Amino acid sequence: MFPAENLRDWRGQKVIDPDGDKIGDLEAVYVDTATDEPSFVTVRVGFIGRHRLIFVPLAGATVKPDAVRVRYDKKLAGEAPAIDLDGELVAVDEPRVFAHYGLPYTPGAGGERRLARR
Template sequence: MAFSGSIQDLQRAEVVDSTGTKVGKVGQVYLTNDSQEPSWVTVNTGLFGTKETFIPLAEATFSGVVITVPYEKSFIKDAPHVDEDGEISAQQEEELYRYYGVADDRGTAATGRGTDRDGLGDRDRDAAPAGTAGTDVGTDRDRDLDRDRAGKDADGVTLHEEKVVVGTERQQTGKARLRKYVVTDIEQVEVPVQREEVVLEREPATGRDAGRVGEEEVEVTLSEERPVINKETVATENVSLGKRTVEDTETVRTEVAHEEVDVDGVQNARTDADRDGRDRI
């Protein structure tokens, strides 16, 4: 990476991958011992940023406060882990070179880092010589894995899969109305009543009566009680509409898709699953 700014500019930068996705903010900057040029940066990845991942700057571009690297975020997160101990050992640097497919054409390189993100350029740097190509490669298994990793960035594909995200939405299912209407019933009540009747009463007359013999009328008024119906309206009950929530469980089914890969034109292709038990090309 051709860089003409200050180390502080890099330390304030943000790293984005080849697709424009944010990888994270720069944590540390590493320099070469001979030219003091920036060679690596670290970003915090993993759950809650608990892992510091190294990214080479050889093919990166820097613009303003953004460092763009030619790798995808998932590829960067799978890079070999290097402890934050102040320097990169020769073996660790060689492993990182192999993983990213970056050629170490700088001869003997070294790395250094200050203890403060904002003051790296003004602090002393610990240095360690870079390893030479082929250090601790060891077995055929390691060499095969190195070649696979080196080709992932340039000639690889990213696999995707669909994951079911289930939620709920509220829909109107109906309306309820409260109305009242009149119902007529027949009510029967026993009411005690009184009436007058004519009773013929006789009793013997006493003494002499100077009356005359002839016709005579006597009139008696009779009366009786009759039921009288009156009605009054009284309140009997207050009724209103309310709502309550009832919890239930429904089972939903849907189709999800995922991507797989086939290798065409290559016989006896080996996958990572052949070497480390993971089902991955």
């Protein structure tokens, strides 16, 4: 995996699926609070006036010269839980983000959140 500080440099770059189809533009990086490693990105999708941010996991992602390639297809990502452009992921919605991709979700021992925006 690549360091979060390097991935932040990719803000605004396109995010593509395994087939090279553009999902959207990278907006923000979310790290796993237990490891401080990049875990998800938010991707800006939609049309003028109707944009939203979807969550896409970084596990298995690779960086190309002009894009970040994730291992999830565009259709699955497009159906992912989303927030408004100026919104934030609330704690009660975190499990839904993980479940959408079939990923296990375990909060911290004290009920801490798993994702933090960097």
